[in-house]
Amino acid sequence: MSLITRLRESRFWPMLWKEFIQMRRDRLTLGLLTGLPAIQLILFGYAIQTDVRHLKTVVLDESRTAESRALVSVMINTGNFDLVGAVADRTALRNAIESGAASAALVIPPDYERNIKRGRTAEAQIIVDAADPQSSGSAISGAQLAALARGATIIAEHYRAPPPIDMRVRPWYNPEQRSAVFIVPGVIGILLTITMTLITSTAIVRERERGTLEQLIVTPIGKPSLMLGKLVPFMLVGFVQMTVVLVLGKLIFRIPTIGSFALLYVLTVPFIVASLGVGLLISTIARNQVQAMQVSFFFMLPNILLSGYIFPRVAMPVPAQWIGLLLPLTYYLTILRGILLKGIGIEQLWRPTLALTAFAALIFAISVRRFSKTIE
Amino acid sequence: MTAGGAPAGPPAGPPAGPPADAVVIEGLRKVFHSGLVAVDHLDLTIHRGEVFGLLGPNGSGKTTTIRMLCGLLTPTAGHASVVGHDVAREPEFIRTKIGYMSQRYGLYDDLTVYENLRFYATVYGLHGRARVERLDKHMEAIGLTSRRDQLAGTLSGGWKQRLALACATAHEPEMLFLDEPTAGVDPAARRAFWTSIYQLAQGGTTILVTTHYMDEAERCQRLAFLSRGHLIGLGTVKEILEHFHQPTIEDVFIELQERDEGAAA
Numbered sequence: 001m002s003l004i005t006r007l008r009e010s011r012f013w014p015m016l017w018k019e020f021i022q023m024r025r026d027r028l029t030l031g032l033l034t035g036l037p038a039i040q041l042i043l044f045g046y047a048i049q050t051d052v053r054h055l056k057t058v059v060l061d062e063s064r065t066a067e068s069r070a071l072v073s074v075m076i077n078t079g080n081f082d083l084v085g086a087v088a089d090r091t092a093l094r095n096a097i098e099s100g101a102a103s104a105a106l107v108i109p110p111d112y113e114r115n116i117k118r119g120r121t122a123e124a125q126i127i128v129d130a131a132d133p134q135s136s137g138s139a140i141s142g143a144q145l146a147a148l149a150r151g152a153t154i155i156a157e158h159y160r161a162p163p164p165i166d167m168r169v170r171p172w173y174n175p176e177q178r179s180a181v182f183i184v185p186g187v188i189g190i191l192l193t194i195t196m197t198l199i200t201s202t203a204i205v206r207e208r209e210r211g212t213l214e215q216l217i218v219t220p221i222g223k224p225s226l227m228l229g230k231l232v233p234f235m236l237v238g239f240v241q242m243t244v245v246l247v248l249g250k251l252i253f254r255i256p257t258i259g260s261f262a263l264l265y266v267l268t269v270p271f272i273v274a275s276l277g278v279g280l281l282i283s284t285i286a287r288n289q290v291q292a293m294q295v296s297f298f299f300m301l302p303n304i305l306l307s308g309y310i311f312p313r314v315a316m317p318v319p320a321q322w323i324g325l326l327l328p329l330t331y332y333l334t335i336l337r338g339i340l341l342k343g344i345g346i347e348q349l350w351r352p353t354l355a356l357t358a359f360a361a362l363i364f365a366i367s368v369r370r371f372s373k374t375i376e
Numbered sequence: 377m378t379a380g381g382a383p384a385g386p387p388a389g390p391p392a393g394p395p396a397d398a399v400v401i402e403g404l405r406k407v408f409h410s411g412l413v414a415v416d417h418l419d420l421t422i423h424r425g426e427v428f429g430l431l432g433p434n435g436s437g438k439t440t441t442i443r444m445l446c447g448l449l450t451p452t453a454g455h456a457s458v459v460g461h462d463v464a465r466e467p468e469f470i471r472t473k474i475g476y477m478s479q480r481y482g483l484y485d486d487l488t489v490y491e492n493l494r495f496y497a498t499v500y501g502l503h504g505r506a507r508v509e510r511l512d513k514h515m516e517a518i519g520l521t522s523r524r525d526q527l528a529g530t531l532s533g534g535w536k537q538r539l540a541l542a543c544a545t546a547h548e549p550e551m552l553f554l555d556e557p558t559a560g561v562d563p564a565a566r567r568a569f570w571t572s573i574y575q576l577a578q579g580g581t582t583i584l585v586t587t588h589y590m591d592e593a594e595r596c597q598r599l600a601f602l603s604r605g606h607l608i609g610l611g612t613v614k615e616i617l618e619h620f621h622q623p624t625i626e627d628v629f630i631e632l633q634e635r636d637e638g639a640a641a
């Protein structure tokens with residue numbers, strides 16, 4: 001038999017054909033395909049704002065001088081504080097913060113200007129509602145920077161000289177420092193992880209539950225045809241999802257896409273293969289579809305928390321960083337952000353690419369071995 | 377009473393050329409991971425072209441036996457050959473020669489009647505014009521032409537059963553395993569089903585069928601009774617009735633089951 005005939009008559013094709021028909025008729029898959037990217041984008045793109053700015057701020061100005069007003073305007077100009085009003089005394093200040101009307105308060109004591117004029121250290125206070133450290137962090141550092149800057153200006157005026165140091169911060173890759181720019185590329189990774197594992201594990205467990213897997217196994221279909229026919233359609237689902245997120249991310253969140261799309265799609269292949277492998281592995285463990293879903297969602301947790309998707313890995317305790325190194329998503333995020341935000345190429349990305357490929361090969365090999373062609 | 381004590385019947389079906397035996401089982405045994413012995417010391421021979429019935433109460437090991445013969449389960453001990461080939465060594469070859477209709481039918485509910493049939497026919501290696509002709513023939517034979525585009529999940533039990541049989545025989549196998557094919561199907565459909573089975577047998581197909589219905593058991597040329605994994609009776613209907621001194625197969629079955637429960641208690 002010629003190679004072409006062999007290829008045309010491969011049992012991979014009926015399997016592929018069947019999967020596509022089933023996918024077209026399955027609401028869950030169609031939902032995962034279109035709804036999930038949109039939901040994830042909105043959920044993570046809008047809701048996660050790690051960059052908390054514009055804290056509502058009240059001022060208790062007991063000095064009421066030109067100097068105190070200058071300090072207030074320097075603070076406001078940092079963009080971290082929005083002036084919502086003045087308060088008359090400490091009780092009113094406490095009320096404003098406790099009621100939530102303000103999350104920060106600037107207190108300038110009566111002797112503020114006098115101390116500056118006399119060359120003594122003038123004190124001022126910024127009180128921040130730091131119950132949520134995420135949201136108070138940038139306020140605190142903003143206040144410190146503002147005070148330093150104001151101090152430098154005062155000294156410069158005093159000596160009639162320019163300030164000795166002028167430090168300008170240039171935030172590369174994300175000049176406006178929007179968290180969406182950081183998060184949205186990651187949405188692709190998290191989305192592929194959940195879809196590939198969920199869709200693969202439930203699809204195989206469903207065949208087992210309904211008895212069709214048993215029926216398939218007694219046919220002469222080979223294991224490679226069976227598995228490829230099942231998984232190739234899912235791989236296409238993954239690429240569709242990725243494209244949806246890229247387009248929506250560009251349109252809604254104005255995500256920069258500097259690097260090569262071709263490279264991005266190529267380097268996505270090992271990640272999808274690794275995720276399909278995880279799904280396959282789950283299908284060999286789970287006894288029914290509910291279990292398969294539970295295990296798939298459980299697998300999501302470390303991926304969301306430890307891969308660097310939301311929380312920077314450098315800020316994690318060392319054991320958490322190690323666990324992160326065992327997740328394919330960790331490497332894929334480096335690739336995603338590297339290509340999309342920094343526009344870097346394979347020369348800089350070969351390490352995560354290598355790690356990802358190794359993972360894909362390993363996970364897939366293990367799960368294919370476990371997925372034997374008997375029903376025990 | 378052991379298998380050795382039961383009379384062995386002569387071949388009843390028309391032998392369709394060598395090898396004369398479609399299934400040869402020797403000392404077959406299956407122990408599951410749980411430690412449960414589902415089949416033990418099973419010796420059995422099924423002749424070519426025979427309609428052979430495998431009977432026994434629930435849990436007696438009928439399905440496990442069939443699954444080992446189809447290469448779905450690996451035997452713990454013993455040997456079995458199907459159409460002249462060893463199930464442990466040549467499962468892939470055997471798979472091209474057998475058809476299997478499982479207790480659960482193995483149909484895709486979200487595919488139409490025609491799509492199910494087409495899928496299995498293609499997986500069994502039919503292509504092009506031959507496939508179209510074969511499918512049309514089968515659709516007509518099972519009377520499903522008018523339901524061609526109906527989803528299999530919406531079919532009634534009797535139609536599902538016909539479709540499952542058509543799927544299992546699309547490649548015209550030499551040997552057909554039917555595991556409780558008529559469970560939950562109305563009497564008219566059961567009768568029609570047995571007509572199809574006899575047609576297949578006349579065409580030379582060897583058939584192993586398990587059943588709970590005693591009238592069906594009496595339609596088989598030879599019978600084997602299983603009890604808790606052991607063969608406890610083997611022969612033609614007439615031989616079995618004489619051997620157990622009972623008027624009907626149903627009485628034999630009830631007696632065996634009572635004995636079985638007595639032993640288990």
Ligand SMILES: Nc1ncnc2c1ncn2[C@@H]1O[C@H](COP(=O)(O)OP(=O)(O)O)[C@@H](O)[C@H]1O
Pocket residue numbers: 376408409410412413414432433434435436437438439440441
């Ligand atoms: N996969 C399995 N794992 C463990 N025990 C099993 C498995 N399949 C069947 N059994 C047990 O083996 C025994 C025989 O089952 P089975 O062959 O299905 O009987 P039958 O088809 O005659 O009703 C039963 O006790 C059943 O619970």
Ligand SMILES: [Mg+2]
Pocket residue numbers: 438439440479555556
């Ligand atoms: Mg059974």
